Amino acid sequence: MAITLKDLARMAGVAESTVSRALNDKPGVSEETKEKILKLADKHNYQPNRLAQGLAKNKTSVIALLLPDLKDLSYPGLIASVEKAANKAGYQVVLCNTAGSSQKAAGYLDLLQRNQFDGAIIVGGTPAEGKFLRLALENKNNMVLINMLLEELLLPSHLIDYQAEGILAAEHLLEENNVKPPLLVLGNEQEYAEMERKEGFITTCQQHLGSSGEIFSGVTDRAEGYQVFFNIVEKNQPPLAIYVTENFAALGLIEAIKTGGYLVPEDFQVIGTGSDFIADIISPKLTVVDEPLAKMAEEATEKLLKMLAEEEIDSEIKVYDPEIIAGGTT
Amino acid sequence: MAITLKDLARMAGVAESTVSRALNDKPGVSEETKEKILKLADKHNYQPNRLAQGLAKNKTSVIALLLPDLKDLSYPGLIASVEKAANKAGYQVVLCNTAGSSQKAAGYLDLLQRNQFDGAIIVGGTPAEGKFLRLALENKNNMVLINMLLEELLLPSHLIDYQAEGILAAEHLLEENNVKPPLLVLGNEQEYAEMERKEGFITTCQQHLGSSGEIFSGVTDRAEGYQVFFNIVEKNQPPLAIYVTENFAALGLIEAIKTGGYLVPEDFQVIGTGSDFIADIISPKLTVVDEPLAKMAEEATEKLLKMLAEEEIDSEIKVYDPEIIAGGTT
DNA sequence: TTGTAGGCGTTATCAA
DNA sequence: TTGATAACGCCTACAA
Numbered sequence: 272m273a274i275t276l277k278d279l280a281r282m283a284g285v286a287e288s289t290v291s292r293a294l295n296d297k298p299g300v301s302e303e304t305k306e307k308i309l310k311l312a313d314k315h316n317y318q319p320n321r322l323a324q325g326l327a328k329n330k331t332s333v334i335a336l337l338l339p340d341l342k343d344l345s346y347p348g349l350i351a352s353v354e355k356a357a358n359k360a361g362y363q364v365v366l367c368n369t370a371g372s373s374q375k376a377a378g379y380l381d382l383l384q385r386n387q388f389d390g391a392i393i394v395g396g397t398p399a400e401g402k403f404l405r406l407a408l409e410n411k412n413n414m415v416l417i418n419m420l421l422e423e424l425l426l427p428s429h430l431i432d433y434q435a436e437g438i439l440a441a442e443h444l445l446e447e448n449n450v451k452p453p454l455l456v457l458g459n460e461q462e463y464a465e466m467e468r469k470e471g472f473i474t475t476c477q478q479h480l481g482s483s484g485e486i487f488s489g490v491t492d493r494a495e496g497y498q499v500f501f502n503i504v505e506k507n508q509p510p511l512a513i514y515v516t517e518n519f520a521a522l523g524l525i526e527a528i529k530t531g532g533y534l535v536p537e538d539f540q541v542i543g544t545g546s547d548f549i550a551d552i553i554s555p556k557l558t559v560v561d562e563p564l565a566k567m568a569e570e571a572t573e574k575l576l577k578m579l580a581e582e583e584i585d586s587e588i589k590v591y592d593p594e595i596i597a598g599g600t601t
Numbered sequence: 602m603a604i605t606l607k608d609l610a611r612m613a614g615v616a617e618s619t620v621s622r623a624l625n626d627k628p629g630v631s632e633e634t635k636e637k638i639l640k641l642a643d644k645h646n647y648q649p650n651r652l653a654q655g656l657a658k659n660k661t662s663v664i665a666l667l668l669p670d671l672k673d674l675s676y677p678g679l680i681a682s683v684e685k686a687a688n689k690a691g692y693q694v695v696l697c698n699t700a701g702s703s704q705k706a707a708g709y710l711d712l713l714q715r716n717q718f719d720g721a722i723i724v725g726g727t728p729a730e731g732k733f734l735r736l737a738l739e740n741k742n743n744m745v746l747i748n749m750l751l752e753e754l755l756l757p758s759h760l761i762d763y764q765a766e767g768i769l770a771a772e773h774l775l776e777e778n779n780v781k782p783p784l785l786v787l788g789n790e791q792e793y794a795e796m797e798r799k800e801g802f803i804t805t806c807q808q809h810l811g812s813s814g815e816i817f818s819g820v821t822d823r824a825e826g827y828q829v830f831f832n833i834v835e836k837n838q839p840p841l842a843i844y845v846t847e848n849f850a851a852l853g854l855i856e857a858i859k860t861g862g863y864l865v866p867e868d869f870q871v872i873g874t875g876s877d878f879i880a881d882i883i884s885p886k887l888t889v890v891d892e893p894l895a896k897m898a899e900e901a902t903e904k905l906l907k908m909l910a911e912e913e914i915d916s917e918i919k920v921y922d923p924e925i926i927a928g929g930t931t
Numbered sequence: 932t933t934g935t936a937g938g939c940g941t942t943a944t945c946a947a
Numbered sequence: 948t949t950g951a952t953a954a955c956g957c958c959t960a961c962a963a
Binding site for chain 1: 603648649650651652653655656661663665671672674676677680681684693694695696697698700708709711712714715716717823824827849852853856878881882884
């Protein structure tokens with residue numbers, strides 16, 4: 272067993288309270304005894320038990336970051352941002368992989384609710400996670416949301432304006448190619464983000480051209496992106512402008528375009544969704560509608576820390592604007 | 602404040618111990634009182650405080666998985682494997698991002714040592730992490746290692762045989778192209794894994810051909826992989842066989858080959874390192890030397906759980922063999 | 932079947 | 948400046 276504060280007290284011949292004061296640098300301990308105690312603690316490599324500390328102080332200094340998908344390459348930036356803000360305030364961050372399962376998410380929220388963590392930042396991405404949050408909300412308010420929209424539940428939320436993404440993408444493509452309506456290649460059309468992008472994109476196209484181009488959906492991975500190229504050229508002739516919401520689909524699509532002997536951006540202009548990673552492994556570098564995830568994460572973390580510090584009750588919803596990062600594909 | 606066991610006891614008009622027994626399904630409680638207590642607990646949504654439980658039972662049922670790099674696309678599989686094994690045994694897993702910094706790693710090991718977690722699985726990848734582990738090892742034995750080799754520290758370790766990777770890669774390439782010695786494209790030559798791969802590769806080439814091909818190093822990302830192609834064709838003529846240890850470098854290299862008007866695998870045969878993800882976004886699918894990370898993770902987790910359960914002291918080192926997964930690039 | 936009491940390892944209050 | 952002592956919320960002998 273590890274050495275305890277009580278052990279130190281016995282060895283130093285003082286009371287536990289004195290040891291506690293000495294270790295925590297609190298006033299009311301003579302330099303002499305303090306030094307003796309610190310030396311002893313160091314010698315025996317004393318490490319205060321965090322469970323006991325947490326119980327006594329009602330605080331663990333650990334926050335959890337719940338992520339729905341570890342393969343999403345835009346998360347490392349988000350994570351770094353959360354960690355930076357949290358560390359600065361003396362908190363450590365642990366990551367919880369919910370893998371899009373509300374059951375797993377519930378498991379981690381159980382830890383949160385039962386004092387294993389002080390707070391949690393919950394990142395959306397999977398639909399219908401609202402239900403399990405209700406329980407967790409009962410007593411405390413120690414959660415903030417990123418990109419998760421809940422109907423009724425009132426929690427601080429940091430949301431991307433997905434509709435604005437569609438609008439920006441459309442405007443960008445229309446700037447350069449205003450003859451034929453741009454095409455839209457979507458992933459899972461049931462997802463909130465995709466619905467919004469579609470709405471923004473189509474509306475903008477119609478406003479400018481009076482009509483919108485063909486829409487393909489269910490195109491999420493590289494193979495599907497590759498394949499959709501053939502569906503596209505079946506009825507459409509280049510030059511064409513295309514908005515592909517899914518990153519890996521964009522990868523496959525551009526590969527197909529180049530394999531087909533066409534040029535990007537001369538024959539096909541392509542715009543995707545923000546992710547340094549993907550933009551970089553595509554050649555030419557993909558033009559994207561970028562999401563300010565790092566900033567969102569930072570502000571979400573600061574909001575959470577403020578809630579923990581001031582026990583402030585809050586449910587502010589903050590919406591963030593995307594922006595175009597020009598690459599070589601448009 | 603949340604409701605406590607003591608509150609329940611008061612409300613039910615019984616002793617705390619009775620409530621504890623009822624909630625934990627222990628014998629010695631009449632059906633009647635038990636039901637009353639459970640109903641009360643349910644009504645007030647009672648959630649036992651894990652810090653208190655942990656303190657009393659000296660167990661949190663949470664293990665930590667320390668990862669050096671969240672961008673590594675072979676980790677999601679490893680993580681899933683750890684979670685599966687841990688969950689089955691009633692443990693929850695949290696991920697800790699050490700980001701290759703021993704300081705950050707030390708912070709998480711501090712949590713471990715101070716009872717916030719029961720155990721930890723530490724994944725290597727960054728050099729010289731050994732030092733900070735020494736401290737953590739003092740009292741407990743609740744850590745296992747994956748792909749981290751330490752000189753003196755005795756901990757259960759689960760290691761890939763990197764030298765065998767080089768050997769396999771060489772043998773595979775030699776099978777099909779035994780005229781010219783295959784080329785080697787390395788990432789960071791200082792890393793243990795790379796040194797071993799190189800050793801195995803070169804030795805095998807020399808055994809079979811009496812000589813080994815040109816070696817390029819410091820090629821880690823897509824751009825560098827793209828660029829190295831030009832260095833390669835400067836002095837070498839296809840057909841050529843190439844072993845590229847870094848995944849993204851392989852991506853760029855193949856892109857350059859195709860852009861240059863050459864064919865894969867007819868003109869250039871390429872073999873990389875295992876990762877479903879990368880192999881899949883390359884076309885043709887990359888042939889790889891696969892690392893059995895999922896299996897390693899599973900066995901490492903089971904070892905850890907066994908250590909926690911039986912307090913067994915152990916420092917077994919288990920070495921895992923890589924294997925070729927044929928794609929379309931060889 | 933139930934209650935009392937002590938312990939887990941800290942912190943914090945109040946006297947001395 | 949120090950030391951008892953209670954408290955944090957739970958578990959677990961031991962007694963009743």
